[in-house]
Amino acid sequence: MSPISGMADAMSDILSLVRMRGEFVCASEQGAPWSLALGQPVGHFHVIESGSAWLVTGDGDPVRLEAGDLAILPRSEGHVLTSDPALTAVPLERALAEAKTRKGVVYCLAGDGPRTHMVCGRFSFAGVLAPRLLEVLPPLIHIEERRGRPLEWLRLTSHFLVEETRNPRPGSAIMVDRLLDLLFIQAIRLWGAANPRNLGWLSGLNDPLVGRALTALHEDPARRWTVEALARTAGLSRSAFAVRFAEVVGQTPLKYLAAWRLDLAADQLKSGSARLADIAAAVGYGSEAALARAFTARFGVTPAAFRRR
Numbered sequence: 082m083s084p085i086s087g088m089a090d091a092m093s094d095i096l097s098l099v100r101m102r103g104e105f106v107c108a109s110e111q112g113a114p115w116s117l118a119l120g121q122p123v124g125h126f127h128v129i130e131s132g133s134a135w136l137v138t139g140d141g142d143p144v145r146l147e148a149g150d151l152a153i154l155p156r157s158e159g160h161v162l163t164s165d166p167a168l169t170a171v172p173l174e175r176a177l178a179e180a181k182t183r184k185g186v187v188y189c190l191a192g193d194g195p196r197t198h199m200v201c202g203r204f205s206f207a208g209v210l211a212p213r214l215l216e217v218l219p220p221l222i223h224i225e226e227r228r229g230r231p232l233e234w235l236r237l238t239s240h241f242l243v244e245e246t247r248n249p250r251p252g253s254a255i256m257v258d259r260l261l262d263l264l265f266i267q268a269i270r271l272w273g274a275a276n277p278r279n280l281g282w283l284s285g286l287n288d289p290l291v292g293r294a295l296t297a298l299h300e301d302p303a304r305r306w307t308v309e310a311l312a313r314t315a316g317l318s319r320s321a322f323a324v325r326f327a328e329v330v331g332q333t334p335l336k337y338l339a340a341w342r343l344d345l346a347a348d349q350l351k352s353g354s355a356r357l358a359d360i361a362a363a364v365g366y367g368s369e370a371a372l373a374r375a376f377t378a379r380f381g382v383t384p385a386a387f388r389r390r
Contacts, residue, residue, distance in 0.1 A: 091299045092270075092286050098210040098348050101265055103257040106202035106246045108187045109180075113194030116163035118170035124204045126264065127152045127162060128239040132197030137161040138220060149226030151235055153268050155206075155218045164197065187247070200239040204261050209347040217283055222272045238264050282337075285330040290315040294326070294334065302342050303365040308334050338365075343379045346372060350388040357384050 104123065111132070119125055127136070129146045136144045136152055139159065143166045146152055154160060161170045181189040206215065226232060242260050245253045273287060285291040294311040311334050312322035326334045342364040349360045361372035376384050 091292070091295045092283075094299045095210060095214075095283070095286075096266055096269070098344060099206060099208045099214050100211075101204050101258060101261040102207055103254075103261050104203040104205060106200070106242050106257060108198070108200050108243045108247075110187065110189045111164065111197045111199070112190070112192045113164040113197075114168055115191030115197075116161060116165070116168035116170040117173050117176055117190075118159070118161050119157070119173050120159040121203060122156075122158050124206065125154045125157045125160070126202055126204065126261075128200040128235060130198040130200060130236075130239065132195060134197050134199065135161075135163050135166050136221070137163065137166050140220070144221065144223060146223075147226060149232060149235070151222075151224040151232075151264070151268060153222040153224075153265065154220065155222070156215050156220070162199075162201075164191075164194070187243075200243055202242070202261070209344050209351065213282070213344075219272075222268050224268055224271050234267055235264075238267075282331050285326070285337075288325070288329045290317055290322075291326050291329050294322070295337075298334075298338055298341065302338070302345060303363060305365070306335075306338055339375070340379070342366070343376055346376060346384070347380065347387065350384055360384075 101124075108130075111134075127134070127146065129148050129150045131148045133148065134146045136146055137160060138144075138154070138157075144152070163170060176190055177188060224232070224235070238260055242257060242264075245256045245260065273283065285295050294315040297314045298306060298311065308323055309319050311326075312319045315322050315325075317325065323334065326337075330337055332340075345364045346360050346366075349355055349363070350357075355363075357372065358369040361367075361369050364372070366372035366375070373384055376387070380387060382390070
């Protein structure tokens with residue numbers, strides 16, 4: 082858990098079970114006309130440092146990216162980044178093979194027209210909550226520069242990403258992963274604030290009453306929670322709370338609690354060596370056998386097999 086000013090932060094708890102792994106990060110200087118096809122079925126991000134670009138995906142109209150913008154495609158199955166959507170795109174791998182390089186990770190591509198400077202990368206998600214999070218994320222998260230003022234956190238993060246890849250030192254791989262985590266968390270914050278009712282099961286974090294119950298539940302998952310106790314925490318009657326929770330989160334309070342406990346158990350099995358009995362007690366199961374039954378029903382394998390895998 083991640084206490085802030087003495088309070089549990091449910092969003093931090095959730096994102097702590099999702100981790101990003103950087104696969105490739107580079108800076109590039111494009112001269113129009115240019116058009117790149119990115120076909121790898123992994124996540125991508127693009128930060129426009131100066132100039133502009135068009136982002137073309139398989140569904141929807143081209144999206145204009147201006148200086149200071151960030152685009153994250155969490156589960157991209159291919160897209161095009163271009164100076165003109167009418168151009169024929171060149172596969173990224175071919176373009177990089179033919180590009181001029183400077184200091185290892187700065188690529189100079191294409192023509193002599195107006196230039197666009199970008200920081201781009203590929204990443205994948207790891208962690209037990211990654212599949213559930215990908216279910217609710219949109220195909221594109223577009224964070225735009227605010228009224229002509231660059232986002233300072235974005236500028237600094239992209240700068241350090243390039244520095245760590247340009248001048249790798251011991252620990253650079255984990256630094257890149259952590260910087261990508263920061264990039265992703267801030268993007269999720271801004272996207273969630275702009276779309277408070279379109280977050281799927283994450284929507285409860287933005288609901289002032291349901292959010293109270295989720296915070297309490299995350300703060301003490303081992304407690305013997307009842308719907309009545311969660312309703313009191315939210316300041317609602319039992320029936321009103323049950324209806325509101327199901328509408329906002331998409332499942333009943335006790336189903337959410339059961340899923341969260343098993344997610345915590347899975348994360349502990351993957352990342353540590355704690356005994357199953359200790360994990361069972363920490364996440365609210367009365368016995369090792371009870372946790373093993375619920376875990377196997379949820380994940381399709383026993384806790385021991387899950388840990389080995």
